Amino acid sequence: MIIRIKLHTVISLTFSIITLLAFLLSSLLFKEQIILYLGLPFALSTFVFSYALLYSNDKEFSFRIAHAQIPDIILGALIILSVLAVLLVPAYNGSMLEWMKISPLNWLRYLSSLLLTSFLPGYSLLKILDRKHVLDTGIVIVLSCLVSFFITFLAGFSILVSANSLDSLGLPIIIMTNIFLIIIYYLTNREKTRNHLLTVNWIELGLILSILTVITVGSVITTVSNLPLTCGDMQNHYGTALNFLKRFPVYGGKMVTYSGGYLFAIYLDVVFILSGIPLALAEQCLYIFSFLPILAFYSSIKAWFNEGKDKRLPLVATVLSILLGFGGLYALYLKFTDPAYTDIIQLLSTATSKTYDIYMRILYLPDIAAPLWNIGLPVFFTLLYFLKKNSSNLIRATIIPVLVALGYMGHPSEAIIFIIIAFIYALSFRKNDDAKIGSYTVLGLGVVALMNLAAPVQVFVSSGVGMGFSLPFVISLILAVAASVAELVKAKRAFLFLMNIRTSFSEKLGKSWRYGKWVLIYIYVFFFIVWLTIEKDFNLWTWGGYSFTPFFVFPLRFGVVGLLAIISIFIYFSEIIRDRRLFFFLSLIPVGFALEQLANYY
Structure with missing residues (x-):
């Protein structure tokens, strides 16, 4: 028997082995076995990624579900079992420090509580709205979580507004909400075809699952290492949530919140009530949602x-997006040149303070369970999805306002940035047949305003000074209205002057690029030189830490990905500006840089 192994398989396996060896050597060098554990799924990702790039035959396999009712039966059974688990399994009354004594049944109840508060309500609603299966599977998973977060918050918010406590009504309201949604789903989906066709690209699925495995392993290690509750923001969110269990914590005409909002706190409270385990552990295990940002990004x-030729680009972008900057190389440099660094924590802390990388890496891979990762980034990427994806008016009219409200009330920065991006896109890059979302964005901000008025103290719309409005909210509303008007006008009459300006600008940009590309290289090298000049005395914490990002750290923070971007722009700039999509994303680079530098001072 002759075994034939194709060349792309051998090359992929070689890259995978090299990756695993690199993690093994790093594990031995830093004397940390955890590095090797992370290397195992990362090596698998390397294999699948290399295979996806080298294998030219992107076969998709289709199979039919003989009975279309099977998923409906599973969904109904899952809701019933989750409800029974929450109702019948008694809560664990032991100490959070003795988490090893928590029984499997209690963990089952906790998992059921997450399903009822963080997945099933949104999934049922999406299935009611998306009867033609327009939305992709990945975005359905993300949306199910995000919409469930909002539904859970809305239920808790309604209880508090009605002057009741969450611990008295939270459980029955959530159960009734899930039952109501599943009944509506069954009523609206009674007529179905006998079978359902599913199409799967195994290479694509394997790569995404391997990346998610890397994140899951990292999240599990982080969760267990920091039990019962990670210090810092998670402790602050925990304390804030406890304040909302009985009522809105209003004292002296002001509401006691952390980071200016209460959506995440109320959501946490409802999870606490259903969880049946110590509250700190219930929050700590929200690391389970660490996959949301990357899955939303990929979708x-x-x-x-x-x-066509773009099909592999999402896979490449997703793999590159999980890489660190050059902070790791700097850490290796310190390790080899200074024998004093025997503790990896001290080493990584020093490397972080010098490079704005590692701990201060691009906020994409979660290191805590907090609104930024559970809400902010997933909402941003999902809204970016709807900026391009054509779906039914019913889906857009329902989901986009929910996402905008969830994002603005959960972690407003990403929602505001998206509104700025949507305005730029509507004004300069939008095609006439692209989906309109401007009016739905305005509607989402309207939801924020209404809920803000219903609360005993104005938090999101008011500036907190007299009767004035919040400047971020006003700017967001103006830009959203402007984007809506631009979409409406462009649908009826093209902005010829804008088209002429863009065409003229593109032509001039293309002609001047023979000199501009060297300016780009100069700026990139200049940033490095500035950092090298002040590296010995530079410390990010003395410069402002999280609230200040010096201009010269970007090459270090973006690392290999940034270098590849610079090379690609240098070589393929003319092709990039001819592609409306690539030109749009390219234009966001200076916009993002300007916004971050502006945020240093305001």
Whole structure:
């Protein structure tokens, strides 16, 4: 018997082994076995990624579900079992420090509580709205969680507004909400075809699952290492949530919140009430949602680039997006040049303070369970998905306002940035047949305003000074209205002057690029030189830490990905500006840089 192994398989396996050896050597060098554990799923990702790039035959396999009612039966059974688990399994009354004594049944109840508060309500609603299966599977998973977060918050918010306590009504309201949604789903989906066709690209699925495995392993290690509750923001959110269990914590005309909002706190309270385990552990285990940002990112990029030769671009972008900057190389440099660094924590802390990387890396891979990762980034990427994806008016009119309200009330920065991006896109890059979302964005901000008025103290719309409005909210509303008007006008009459300006600008940009590309290289090298000049005395914490990002750290923070971007722009700039999508994302680079530098001072 002759075994034939194709060349792309051998090359992929070689890259995978090299990756595993690199993690093994790092594990031995830093005397940390955890590094090797992370290397195992990362090596698998390397294999699948290399295979996806080298294998030219992107076969998709289709199979039919003989009975379309099977998923409905599973969904109904899952809701019933989750409700029974929450109702019948008694809560664990032991100490949070003795988490090893928590029984499997209690963990089952906790998992059921997460399903009832963080997945099933949103999934049922999506299935009611998306009867033609327009939305991609990845975005359905993300949306199910995000919409469930909002539904859970809305239920808790309604209880508090009605002057009742969450611990008295939270459980029955959530159960009734899930039962109501599943009944509506069954009533609206009674007529179905006998079978359902599913199409799967095994390479694509394998790569995404391997990346998610890397994140899951990292999240599990982080969760267990920091039990019962990670210090810092998670402790602050925990304390804030406890304040909302009985009522809105209003004292002296002001509401006691952390980071200016209460959506995440109320959501946490409802999870606490249903969980049946110590509250700190219930929050700590929200690391389970660490996959949301990367899955939302992949789904978003896939919506923008999923035609012909672009099909592999989402996979490449997703893999590159999980890489660190050059902070790791600097850490190795310190390790080899200074024998005093025997403790890896001290080493990584020093490397972070010098490079704005590692701990201060691009906020994409979660290191805590907090609104930024559970809400902010997933909402941003999902809205970016809807900016390009054509779906029914019913889906957009329902989901986009929910996402905008969830994002603005959960972690407003990403929602505001998206509104700025949507305005730029509507004004300069939007095609006439692209989906309109401006009016739905305005509607989402309207939801924020209404809920803000219903609360005993104005938090999101008011500036907190007299009767004035919040400047971020006003700017967001103005830009959202402007984007809506631009979409409406462009649908009826093209902005010829804008088209002429863009065409003229593109032509001049292309002609001047013979000199501009060297300016780009100069700026990139200049940033490095500035950092090298002040490296010995530079410390990010003395410069402001999280609230200040010096201009010269970007090459270090973006690392290999940034270097590849610079090279690609240098070589393929003319092709990039001819592609409306690539030109749009390219234009966001200076916009993002300007916004971050502006945020240093305001």
